[in-house]
Amino acid sequence: MSIIVQKYGGTSVGSPDRIKNVAKRVIAYKEKGHEMVVTVSAMSGETDRLLGLAKQMSDEPDERELDMMVSTGEQVSIALLAMALKSMGHEAISMNSSQAGIYTDSSHTKAKIEKIHSEKIEKELKKGKIVIVAGFQGIDENGNITTLGRGGSDTTAVAVAAAIKADKCEIYTDVDGIYTADPRFVKNAQKLKYITYDEMLELAALGAKVMHSRSIEFAKKYNVALEVRSSFSDAEGTIILKEYEGMEKVVVAGITCKKDEAKVSIVGLPDKPGIAALVFGKMAEANINVNMITQSSLSQKSGTNNISFTFPLGDFKKAQSVIETIKKELSPEEIVFDDHIAIVSVVGVGMKTNVGVASGLFAVLGKNAINIQMIGTSEIKISVVIDKNRADDSVALLHEHFKLDKLSQ
């Protein structure tokens, strides 16, 4: 008998029938003897409906009041799930964030969980009840309702699992696990049985949209075993954990491709301190998220410097006008924008102890006449910027090269 926390997203509770299906799944676990805590999001569409009402009140609705309003979405879905469970003959109790004791800071619409007073959850669990906790929300020390921002319900589930020392935290979503590459584009992409927190963090940052990185960081910090799986099938998902046997044999666990970035190269900048701070300071002021950065002094003689970096494609025009202001101050030789790039990344903890991953990657791309525009690395990742036209190609070639179609764990 274990303690299991399950999280169901908005699509999984998107209609009365789907809520009943969730109830049935929860009951199946309960009947195996597990103690069950369930976290749910608002029914899909509900948050947008509420935000639409708010927009009619004000172009920039007050954030405390937004949280007060939007948090009702989860309060409705937890109550509906509890009703369904009870009507199926099982004891259940729903708890909003105040009742579940989920305390956050006061940053409305993007609050961070600070502590969980889980006594009430544990008390009801001990009575044999299925406890249903509202995802995505908390209260601050003054009792104001807060919400956690993107990926918030996942974070709630992980935090509750950590607080009650659950054996496992299952994240139900609309995909059935983490794949070696996006299965929509790469035939033979394999579902991973296991992946480490660090790999998953890299994948999340590099375009895999399954889980938000905050919840993975939380799971890593408190060592909560996560499983990502589908609420529409019974297939086993992917378990995310700190380490697993043989993990270093898996040199590359996944290949991602991010197509929603653009690139700019600023060529021939003065080679002196403070230039990077100025450039990226301006980008930050304009609230543009810079992703990959490379900098190189072309030659010490010329005394000039090149900076290239990528940023979200959606900020292309904004970035152009930011760079325009830099142009006046620094008079670079040339500025080259490129809105037709992709970032292809190879991720795996095995890289730490296996040489040759980078050289293999470069060789594959070179042999296939795919030009590399930028290179970025971390301990467990190599990313390259290439022409967007060759992106799917590259992923397939690398997937084959690293034998991911034959991966066994």
Add this chain to the structure above:
Amino acid sequence: MSIIVQKYGGTSVGSPDRIKNVAKRVIAYKEKGHEMVVTVSAMSGETDRLLGLAKQMSDEPDERELDMMVSTGEQVSIALLAMALKSMGHEAISMNSSQAGIYTDSSHTKAKIEKIHSEKIEKELKKGKIVIVAGFQGIDENGNITTLGRGGSDTTAVAVAAAIKADKCEIYTDVDGIYTADPRFVKNAQKLKYITYDEMLELAALGAKVMHSRSIEFAKKYNVALEVRSSFSDAEGTIILKEYEGMEKVVVAGITCKKDEAKVSIVGLPDKPGIAALVFGKMAEANINVNMITQSSLSQKSGTNNISFTFPLGDFKKAQSVIETIKKELSPEEIVFDDHIAIVSVVGVGMKTNVGVASGLFAVLGKNAINIQMIGTSEIKISVVIDKNRADDSVALLHEHFKLDKLSQ
């Protein structure tokens, strides 16, 4: 400068535009220097939408979970009103029942307010903020969310007004005050400037649907001055209070007519103790609300007894089958049902000190060949049961007889 509590019902906050209108009205008061607390209901239609979802989960949804769910309706409207006020440049803060400290017993869906810890409301008022409190809901001592049942938002407003010692509690509704008779049926019906709690309680019980009697009882108990007025006009409403100068001169304050009742007469019952208990016990078991009751022993010789009473027309069939069971046990001589009656009532505190009201009423009806089937009285009320066809007629005749068209206060 006074402290004013205002309550707006579901129709008054039924759309974004209406919420903005409420905001403007609140601001007008605030700018006159008043400290403002506002209680709102859920947007009209919202509670029904939620109940519809619940019905899809279970034929008899769990009541704790119903309250958890339905209470979100007010949480949305308080947040929207706060957003509107802030976007118009005024400091405002919304509070759900937990934040506002509204404690009730644990009778889900029909809870009663037990105490209000109003420190938080008062603290925000002192900061100059407009405080918006969710109507219709509370929390019990274990932190469970409860709802107050019919007329609940009025009760919230009155209870908050009592707790913070407000100077006045204004109830905004879709009529602009209390009239001497229903103005839809009686031309020349006059809007009352003042009415006493006791009169209003009688009127509420007798078919005037403006306020629910629970909130009036609460106002009476804590001596909260109420004003009923329209959120769609600036007309002054009717003030409900304990007593006002000259109130005993107003012999009759209002005439009501209740057309949604039916009557049964059970003739020739055994004249012995316990009969009434048996009859009305059965009705209570069937959850039928009995209204007027008369009982008479026809003659001591016959040793029999007649009971007549009225009950909601909607329960007609249910009442017939209840009476059927009584028939077998008590073998009365005759049972006569009548689904075509009306209860006409004359209400006024002045009756206490003015003789002749009853005789005047009987004379008017007699002169106009209107047969009286039952008579019921209280200190400040006389009710008669008559044929439904003569109901509007009777009200008009009595309205004229008691000179209500010329009432001045």
